[in-house]
Amino acid sequence: MTELPKRSKSQKIGVSAADLLSSVFVEFCNVIPVPQERDFGIDFICEIMRGEHPTGKLFNIQCKGKEEAKVEGDSITIPIKVTTLNYWLLQPNPTFLIVVDGKNGLFYWSFPQDFLGSLNKSWQEQNTVSIPVPVQNCFEQDINDLPTQLVSIVNSHASATPRNGDYLGTLTLGDAIDRATDYGLYVLRTPFHRPFQYMGMSIADAASTVGGQPNQVGNIIVESDQAHMLLEAEGNFVNYVDIELKKTAPWSQSRPFDSAAILGVLSINPAELELAHKQTHFHTYYDHKRRLKIGVSRQYEGAPLSVGFSSKYYRA
Known part of the structure; x- marks a missing residue:
């Protein structure tokens, strides 16, 4: 044959x-x-x-x-x-x-x-x-x-x-991720990846996505050895997200920090945001695509650096 x-x-x-x-x-x-x-x-x-x-x-x-x-x-x-x-x-x-x-x-x-x-x-x-x-x-x-x-x-x-045929090397996100290593930080995985995605999501869908359970007031808290994430509820929807990066604690109120590197840890490209205000302890960004206010800060002396997402105070 x-x-x-x-x-x-x-x-x-x-x-x-x-x-x-x-x-x-x-x-x-x-x-x-x-x-x-x-x-x-x-x-x-x-x-x-x-x-x-x-x-x-x-x-x-x-x-x-x-x-x-x-x-x-x-x-x-x-x-x-x-x-x-x-x-x-x-x-x-x-x-x-x-x-x-x-x-x-x-x-x-x-x-x-x-x-x-x-x-x-x-x-x-x-x-x-x-x-x-x-x-x-x-x-x-x-x-x-x-x-x-x-x-x-x-x-x-x-x-x-891509610019000049080098996607990873020219994007601000890649630079931010590289700079995050100075803090001993690396890109966070699911569910801490791109936390803005939870904004406006129903509490039920958010709970299913992040693998957490709403508490008595409807908020969802998820923790790992690297991060503490709060999804704050307003009615049946998430209206505020806050992530604390545990490995940055303790941080002094008078110590400067690189907010672009912190955003890189969350896989957020700083080049897509507008840096609106910059103080020693608080950097404010506006995400015009999603109409969000993003705050990178240390909320009190000795606290870890944190990133908060809100639509209520966009451009406020």
Whole structure:
């Protein structure tokens, strides 16, 4: 019999995973597959839809199919070539890595740019980098909308464009993250990642997203060894968010600080904000895109540095 090509098991899993992921995202996006001969590490380009209308907000997806995802600790680790990572960083739109667990019908996602920003730049000398995909960033086939945090990242990054072909090295966010190491701080992960996303969210949705429970007055408090986060309720919605960075305590009221570096810890690009007021103990920013007032401060002598988000006092 004439010899014929064979489809490997990994190819079959990969195709099945891509089809499954596309069938989920097509409910919320215009999903454009990238032809294999033009695939340099991106499987889909997606445009978020609002009902029947396009929004112009684009993001990329690299899909990794697994017969059954192997969870180690609180994440799934996927090795990615450095050449592929550099290609993702050149993109004008954010690129997400999504692991498809075919056996259990689960999807895990990660935004590798934030992880790379927390590394020493020597990763460029490696052949591959192990990218962690948090198991907390999980959704199923029957979702009613795109993951809130994923959309928040798209809203924040889709308008950013690379300069001189060097996305990570020229963005103020990358600089801020580098400067944060002077404080012994590194990029915070979920649920402390981009805390402005919780503003205006219903208490029930916020509790589900951050993995916390509302107290008697409806506020939600989440803690780790690095941060203390308060989501303050007004009625059934979050109207104020405050994060204390524990490792900055104790801090003196008379000691200057680099607020851009502190924002970088929360994966917030200072270049997207207006620095409105600057005092020794309090820096005020305005986020005109989201109509928020952001205060970076130490609230009392010996307190840690904290970042507060409010819509009530925007431009006040």
